[in-house]
Amino acid sequence: MIETRVCKAFGLQYPIFQGGMAWVSDAALASAVSKAGGLGIISAMNADADYLRGQIRACKAEVGELPFGVNIMLMSPHADEVAQVVIDEGVPVVTTGAGLPSRYLPAWNAAGIKAVPVVPSVAIARKVEQQGAAAVIAEGGESGGHVGDLTTIVLVPQVADAVDIPVLAAGGIADGRGVAAAFMLGAEGVQCGTRFLTAVECTVHPNYKKKILAAGDISTITTGKRLGHPVRVLKNQFARSFAALEYDSSVSNEEIERFGAGALRKAAVEGDEKNGSFMAGQIAAMIHDEKTCREIITDLFAQADEVLAGAAKWVR
Amino acid sequence: MTTFEKIANILKDYINCDLDDIKPETTFESLKIDSLDMVEIIMNLEEEFSVTVEDVSEIKTVGQLVEIIEENRK
Numbered sequence: 001m002i003e004t005r006v007c008k009a010f011g012l013q014y015p016i017f018q019g020g021m022a023w024v025s026d027a028a029l030a031s032a033v034s035k036a037g038g039l040g041i042i043s044a045m046n047a048d049a050d051y052l053r054g055q056i057r058a059c060k061a062e063v064g065e066l067p068f069g070v071n072i073m074l075m076s077p078h079a080d081e082v083a084q085v086v087i088d089e090g091v092p093v094v095t096t097g098a099g100l101p102s103r104y105l106p107a108w109n110a111a112g113i114k115a116v117p118v119v120p121s122v123a124i125a126r127k128v129e130q131q132g133a134a135a136v137i138a139e140g141g142e143s144g145g146h147v148g149d150l151t152t153i154v155l156v157p158q159v160a161d162a163v164d165i166p167v168l169a170a171g172g173i174a175d176g177r178g179v180a181a182a183f184m185l186g187a188e189g190v191q192c193g194t195r196f197l198t199a200v201e202c203t204v205h206p207n208y209k210k211k212i213l214a215a216g217d218i219s220t221i222t223t224g225k226r227l228g229h230p231v232r233v234l235k236n237q238f239a240r241s242f243a244a245l246e247y248d249s250s251v252s253n254e255e256i257e258r259f260g261a262g263a264l265r266k267a268a269v270e271g272d273e274k275n276g277s278f279m280a281g282q283i284a285a286m287i288h289d290e291k292t293c294r295e296i297i298t299d300l301f302a303q304a305d306e307v308l309a310g311a312a313k314w315v316r
Numbered sequence: 317m318t319t320f321e322k323i324a325n326i327l328k329d330y331i332n333c334d335l336d337d338i339k340p341e342t343t344f345e346s347l348k349i350d351s352l353d354m355v356e357i358i359m360n361l362e363e364e365f366s367v368t369v370e371d372v373s374e375i376k377t378v379g380q381l382v383e384i385i386e387e388n389r390k
């Protein structure tokens with residue numbers, strides 16, 4: 001058994017968050033993760049207040065008193081309204097992506113919400129700690145979705161050194177070795193995204209799961225760097241065309257934005273293998289089975305226990 | 317040195333530009349300072365001037381930054 005400050009602070013059996021995933025992590029996935037002893041997180045993505053309220057209520061009906069969270073994309077046009085919904089609905093934990101949540105932290109802290117921003121750098125981690133964050137998620141560029149430059153192995157120890165609040169490591173973790181490595185780097189918890197894409201309870205299109213299961217080590221690329229917000233996706237026709245457009249200086253940024261619009265929905269909801277944006281982390285290569293959230297979590301920590309217990313074997 | 321001069325010198329060292337490139341109306345965007353750099357710069361300035369800056373994302377120009385730092389020092 002691994003017990004850290006993350007278990008205590010968030011009321012979890014296992015120190016693991018299921019990362020908020022736009023068009024993927026709805027109440028069905030989040031409630032399954034929370035019931036399995038981790039923290040399930042509903043993605044507020046770019047949806048409005050009504051959608052999120054519905055998802056929160058559906059999740060609560062499943063999990064009862066167990067903790068769960070909501071992820072707010074700060075770039076969302078509805079960020080202000082969903083930031084209020086989490087207060088009104090008494091959501092215990094809020095994670096944020098794509099920016100600094102400074103604007104919302106005072107109100108969330110006042111409401112007793114534990115805010116856990118995703119941070120891509122040391123300075124941002126220090127800033128949100130100063131503003132009352134309960135923990136931070138140090139997310140490396142191996143991750144699926146919107147990514148920063150630094151890798152998990154480089155970012156996590158630096159953030160762990162810089163802040164006193166607990167650090168969760170994200171990006172590239174999908175087995176017990178990854179979990180153990182994260183703890184060695186100074187993290188007290190992990191956040192996994194890609195691993196949960198193939199959970200039985202994940203409602204994403206079957207083609208999406210199939211592509212994750214088939215992925216190899218070089219199956220992902222980052223696109224969107226030219227637009228200032230790089231995204232890691234599985235290579236398919238969409239991703240290759242997107243990359244080609246980025247290198248074409250005769251194509252405007254607006255045209256590229258338009259080309260990419262709605263592509264994640266096409267992948268997650270329609271399973272469109274050609275035109276969809278199948279966001280996934282590099283670790284997709286090491287995911288070979290569809291299993292329940294409970295199996296995913298217990299397997300991760302059983303293996304981590306084993307790896308950590310055996311870690312002294314090289315020490316003389 | 318005025319607050320502006322101090323901050324201009326810190327920025328100059330940070331991005332290796334000429335001091336003349338930095339005027340109060342200069343935007344951080346024109347200096348090619350991105351949002352990650354910006355937060356790092358602010359954290360350094362907070363230590364230097366013993367202040368805290370609440371909302372980094374609102375700051376667009378060097379002049380605005382100087383104003384916020386001066387206001388917070390009071």
Ligand SMILES: Cc1cc2nc3c(=O)[nH]c(=O)nc-3n(C[C@H](O)[C@H](O)[C@H](O)COP(=O)(O)O)c2cc1C
Nearest residue numbers: 019020021022097143144145171172193194279281
């Ligand atoms: C399909 C997909 C969608 C994602 N959407 C979001 C999002 O809306 N907000 C966010 O903060 N992170 C998002 N992420 C990042 C995850 O929450 C998580 O931090 C990341 O997947 C961890 O890396 P891993 O995929 O290597 O496990 C997304 C990831 C994936 C794979």
